[in-house]
Amino acid sequence: MSDPTTDVKGARPDEQITTDPTDPSQRMRMQTPMMTVAPWVIAILILMFLPLVFTNNSALTIMNQMSITIIFALAYNMLLGQGGMLSFGHAVYAGVGGFACMHIMNMSDFFASFPLVILPLFGGLFGMGLALIVGSFSTRSAGTVFAMISLGVGELIAASSVIVVAFFGGEEGVSGDRTYAQPFFGVEFLQQIEVYYLTAAWVIVSALLMFLWSRTPVGRMANAVRDNPERAEFLGYSARWVRFYSFVASGFFAGIAGGLFAINYEILTEENLNTTSSGVILLVTFLGGVGFFFGPIIGAVVFTLVQTVLSLQTELWAFYAGSLFLATVMFFPGGLAGLIMMHVPVFKLGKAGHLVMPYLKTLIPAAIGILGLAALVEMTFHFRHAATGDNEMTLFWTTFDTHSLLPWLIAGAVTIIGLGIARATAPDLKEAWNEANMAGGGA
Amino acid sequence: MDLILVNLIDGLVTGLLLFMLSAGLTLIFSMMGVLNFAHASFYMLGAYFAYQISLALGFWMGLLIAPLIVGVIGAGVERYGLRRVHQYGHVPELIFTFGLALLIEELVQFIWGKNQMAYNVPEVLDFTAFAISGNSIPAFKVFMIFVSVAIFIGLLFVLTKTRVGMIIQAALSYPRTVEALGHNVPLIFMGVFGVGTALAGVAGVIAGPVLGTFPGMAFVLGSIVFVTIVIGGLGSLWGALVASLLIGWITTFAKSYNIEMESILNAIGISTPENLSDNPLRDFWALTSPQIADILPYILMVLILIFRPQGLFGKRDS
Numbered sequence: 136m137s138d139p140t141t142d143v144k145g146a147r148p149d150e151q152i153t154t155d156p157t158d159p160s161q162r163m164r165m166q167t168p169m170m171t172v173a174p175w176v177i178a179i180l181i182l183m184f185l186p187l188v189f190t191n192n193s194a195l196t197i198m199n200q201m202s203i204t205i206i207f208a209l210a211y212n213m214l215l216g217q218g219g220m221l222s223f224g225h226a227v228y229a230g231v232g233g234f235a236c237m238h239i240m241n242m243s244d245f246f247a248s249f250p251l252v253i254l255p256l257f258g259g260l261f262g263m264g265l266a267l268i269v270g271s272f273s274t275r276s277a278g279t280v281f282a283m284i285s286l287g288v289g290e291l292i293a294a295s296s297v298i299v300v301a302f303f304g305g306e307e308g309v310s311g312d313r314t315y316a317q318p319f320f321g322v323e324f325l326q327q328i329e330v331y332y333l334t335a336a337w338v339i340v341s342a343l344l345m346f347l348w349s350r351t352p353v354g355r356m357a358n359a360v361r362d363n364p365e366r367a368e369f370l371g372y373s374a375r376w377v378r379f380y381s382f383v384a385s386g387f388f389a390g391i392a393g394g395l396f397a398i399n400y401e402i403l404t405e406e407n408l409n410t411t412s413s414g415v416i417l418l419v420t421f422l423g424g425v426g427f428f429f430g431p432i433i434g435a436v437v438f439t440l441v442q443t444v445l446s447l448q449t450e451l452w453a454f455y456a457g458s459l460f461l462a463t464v465m466f467f468p469g470g471l472a473g474l475i476m477m478h479v480p481v482f483k484l485g486k487a488g489h490l491v492m493p494y495l496k497t498l499i500p501a502a503i504g505i506l507g508l509a510a511l512v513e514m515t516f517h518f519r520h521a522a523t524g525d526n527e528m529t530l531f532w533t534t535f536d537t538h539s540l541l542p543w544l545i546a547g548a549v550t551i552i553g554l555g556i557a558r559a560t561a562p563d564l565k566e567a568w569n570e571a572n573m574a575g576g577g578a
Numbered sequence: 579m580d581l582i583l584v585n586l587i588d589g590l591v592t593g594l595l596l597f598m599l600s601a602g603l604t605l606i607f608s609m610m611g612v613l614n615f616a617h618a619s620f621y622m623l624g625a626y627f628a629y630q631i632s633l634a635l636g637f638w639m640g641l642l643i644a645p646l647i648v649g650v651i652g653a654g655v656e657r658y659g660l661r662r663v664h665q666y667g668h669v670p671e672l673i674f675t676f677g678l679a680l681l682i683e684e685l686v687q688f689i690w691g692k693n694q695m696a697y698n699v700p701e702v703l704d705f706t707a708f709a710i711s712g713n714s715i716p717a718f719k720v721f722m723i724f725v726s727v728a729i730f731i732g733l734l735f736v737l738t739k740t741r742v743g744m745i746i747q748a749a750l751s752y753p754r755t756v757e758a759l760g761h762n763v764p765l766i767f768m769g770v771f772g773v774g775t776a777l778a779g780v781a782g783v784i785a786g787p788v789l790g791t792f793p794g795m796a797f798v799l800g801s802i803v804f805v806t807i808v809i810g811g812l813g814s815l816w817g818a819l820v821a822s823l824l825i826g827w828i829t830t831f832a833k834s835y836n837i838e839m840e841s842i843l844n845a846i847g848i849s850t851p852e853n854l855s856d857n858p859l860r861d862f863w864a865l866t867s868p869q870i871a872d873i874l875p876y877i878l879m880v881l882i883l884i885f886r887p888q889g890l891f892g893k894r895d896s
Contacts, residue, residue: 221669223676272884279613280887282672283808287879290801294873298865410801414676421673454688457681464674465659468666512688520691 174429175343182335186328195327201439202334203395206341208420208431210388215417216425217349218381219361220274221282224289225389226412231265231292232258232390233407234303236397240311250319255337255394262390263383270382275375277364286410293408308404311397324398334395341388346428348384357381418460424470433471451516455509486571493567497560504553506531510546580711585830591719593826594726598781599799600806600818601733602774608750608813609770610660612668615675618800619682620775624648624782625791626690629697637700645779652775656768679796687793695791722784729777730819737815746770805879811892820890825875832871839865 185198207229214220236258240246273284296303303309313330314323322329348354356377359367364374397403406412415438423434438456445452467474481487510531518538535542603617627647628640635643655678663674698704699718706714737743749756749766757763782795789795806825810817840850840863850863870877882889 215669219669221672276887278668279672279812280883283613283804284880284883286801286804287808287876287883291873291876291880294876298869299862414680417673417676418680451684451688454681454684457677457684460677461659461674461681464670464677465662468663468670516688519689 175339178342179339182339186331192327195331197439197443199327199331199334199399200443201436202331202338203392203399204416204419204435204439205338205432206395207389207392207416208423208435209342209345209428210385210392211416211420212425212428212431213345213348213357213381213385213388215420216427216430217354217361218277218357218378218385220277220378220382221285221417222289222413223282223286223410223417224292224413225285225385225416226410227289227292227408228262228266228386228389229393229396230403230408230412231393232262233393233397233403234309235261235390236394237309237311237403238302240313240315240397240401241309243315246315247317250317251313251324251398252319252333252336254313254398255391258392258394258397259387259390262393263387266383266386266389270379270386274378274382277361277374277378281378289408289410289413293405293410296405296408303405303408304403306405308402310402313398313401330399334399337391337395341391342432345384345388349428353377353380418456422460422463422470424472424474426469427472427476430470430472433475437471449513451512454512481571484571489571490567493560493564497557497564500553500555500560501557502553504550504555504557507546507548507550507553511543511550514542514546580713581834584710584713584715585834586827587715587719587723588834589827589830590823591722591826592830593823594723594730595781595785596799596803596806596826597819597822598726598729599778599803600810600822601730601815602777603803604807604810604813604815604818606771606774607807609767610664610671612660612671612675613804613807613812614774615672615800615804616655616678616682617675617775617778618796618803619679620648620652620778621782621785621799622686622791622793622796623651623682624779625697625786625795626686626695626782627779628783628786629695629791632697632700637702641780641783644783645776648779648782649772649776652778653768653772655775656771660771661764679800683793683796690793692793695786697786697791699787718788722788725780725784729780733777734815802875805875807889808879809875809882809889811889814889814891817889817891825878828874828878829871832867832874835867837867839863 186195189195189198210229211222211225214222214225232255236254239254239257269284269288273281273288297305314325324330324333349357356367356372357380359370360372360374360377367374367377393403393407396407419434419438420431421434422438423432424430441456441459442452445455449455463470469476478487478490481490599617599621603614606612606614606617624644627644628637631640631643659674659678660671663671699716703716703718703721705717708715735743737747745756745761746766749761749763753763756766786795789798802825806821807818809824810819810821843863844850
């Protein structure tokens with residue numbers, strides 16, 4: 136077949152995600168019922184007991200944010216990972232779901248007639264409604280055209296948020312009060328901890344539903360359409376309708392995330408709709424890994440931690456997050472989940488022990504080197520942007536003068552030595568890795 | 579009538595500026611099949627480098643050197659970043675350029691801070707070229723028009739009349755054949771990427787003094803550039819030109835004429851509902867054209883993608 140759009144390296148423009156580093160047959164392997172249920176039971180237990188470990192309010196806030204991001208990222212991965220559709224405007228569906236929930240909260244008579252617990256469902260329905268409209272034309276093709284339409288629609292709705300004041304509340308957004316709803320078995324959701332359990336329950340329910348969706352024929356066909364739309368069409372499935380179903384389902388769960396956002400923060404603004412939010416969710420999902428169902432969960436947890444912890448420490452957290460993201464795209468396209476799953480064969484061969492020492496030898500110096508590099512970056516930033524006369528800065532629990540030479544020398548030396556050792560030991564690690572992945576033989 | 583002329587000139591300046599960005603982007607797309615999300619970031623880098631150089635050596639050296647630096651950086655990004663990601667497929671490539679755009683914005687904030695730079699029009703060009711019934715047209719705008727038109731003609735000449743241009747065009751359509759003929763196709767691609775980003779750099783150098791040099795400047799123009807090449811047809815140079823001018827004029831005219839939705843709806847026979855302030859559609863009735871000027875390109879793009887997915891001049895049906 137002569138394909139004029141084939142480019143030099145043989146990849147077709149409509150070719151979808153090929154980032155999954157493992158063999159597809161691996162994911163399809165038979166699992167015992169125990170193996171399928173166990174992760175969910177563990178997840179439920181963790182979510183139940185986390186507030187007992189981290190009791191203060193700021194930790195609860197972080198965990199709530201994490202839960203909302205998890206649902207949103209999983210919904211996003213229904214498109215990106217499972218359906219191979221790259222969306223640059225997915226925040227819109229979560230945002231519209233959230234705004235709809237906000238308006239329901241403000242309709243006091245209606246809102247008082249049902250418990251708060253089911254409010255996110257309305258968000259989901261509104262997100263789904265919007266996805267139905269947009270999906271009807273945007274899912275005709277995947278790849279670049281889909282990405283561009285998603286960007287256009289996203290920008291359009293984000294921009295109209297300042298124009299359509301009646302729905303989006305203009306600059307100041309829409310706010311409400313969750314406590315007007317009917318108490319749910321006596322719980323009025325006045326406290327953060329009650330909201331936490333509400334969010335956690337929704338996380339489990341939505342994640343389970345999304346997981347089951349990925350196991351339905353439609354979910355399986357989404358994978359097929361991602362990998363080879365032409366072949367899926369020959370099997371008698373309409374690639375367009377399969378994409379449409381994935382898109383609508385994804386919009387529904389994104390809307391649920393928006394509804395939970397509305398309950399948790401009680402305010403929604405233009406920020407929930409704009410391209411930055413859409414970009415963040417892409418970052419989260421890709422960081423976690425698009426090839427596996429649990430990837431976005433890891434991504435959401437790690438990103439939220441990085442965001443909250445690092446942004447307290449440094450002004451440059453977005454810079455570090457951006458670097459981390461680029462490094463992931465370039466070197467680990469499978470994301471964190473891909474990295475974890477790379478080690479499964481090693482464990483199966485019972486050779487994980489052989490990797491511990493080489494890992495320590497390479498990763499510890501590398502980590503120290505990267506910290507040194509970060510110190511250099513921070514010092515440069517302080518040197519350029521601190522007020523004149525303010526020469527002192529505190530970094531890694533030491534206070535020093537950024538205008539003297541010594542700290543620079545130390546940070547530079549740490550960086551060079553750390554990265555140098557990591558570079559020198561990398562071949563050994565590679566060898567150990569190959570050794571560990573080899574079945575039989577070896578010591 | 580005079581106002582129309584002034585708006586035509588203003589729209590032309592905006593349109594040609596957009597064209598300088600979209601020309602490079604559309605060339606890069608036809609070559610690699612991937613949209614470079616970071617393209618507007620190179621435009622921003624051009625402005626910042628030119629500002630830094632103009633502090634030491636003056637505006638003209640900035641105009642000369644900054645695009646070169648940007649082009650070299652662009653070529654480096656292609657060589658060490660994109661080429662590596664290419665093996666994973668197109669979606670990771672898009673994501674890579676998206677991440678790069680974020681990173682460059684952070685980097686610029688890191689080096690130059692968040693405030694707008696004092697990058698100004700050079701004194702030689704800081705005068706009024708001519709005036710149309712009281713509306714003065716600054717000389718710098720005329721200069722911008724000349725630079726952009728010169729670049730367009732130069733680009734067209736190189737691509738269609740020279741040997742290098744022929745090889746590039748051939749490499750875009752039949753890379754394997756060109757490679758078999760003994761040309762270094764990856765090098766050509768790197769070169770085209772470098773030139774495309776350098777063009778964006780030129781746009782940054784001459785737009786910086788007018789539109790402001792600040793960390794958000796890439797974001798402001800970034801998505802509009804995509805819209806432009808999608809409307810014009812991905813990979814089409816003429817399409818990029820037509821779409822750029824179209825967007826330039828549409829937004830300029832929408833901003834300067836205050837057309838209200840109410841009068842349009844009344845004109846086509848729909849009467850204003852009573853109690854407008856209680857009506858759920860009140861915001862729709864109160865719409866004015868300056869309000870929606872910035873989102874008109876997006877509306878246009880969505881319509882184009884629905885009804886003519888290959889764009890106005892596009893040949894490739896994605």
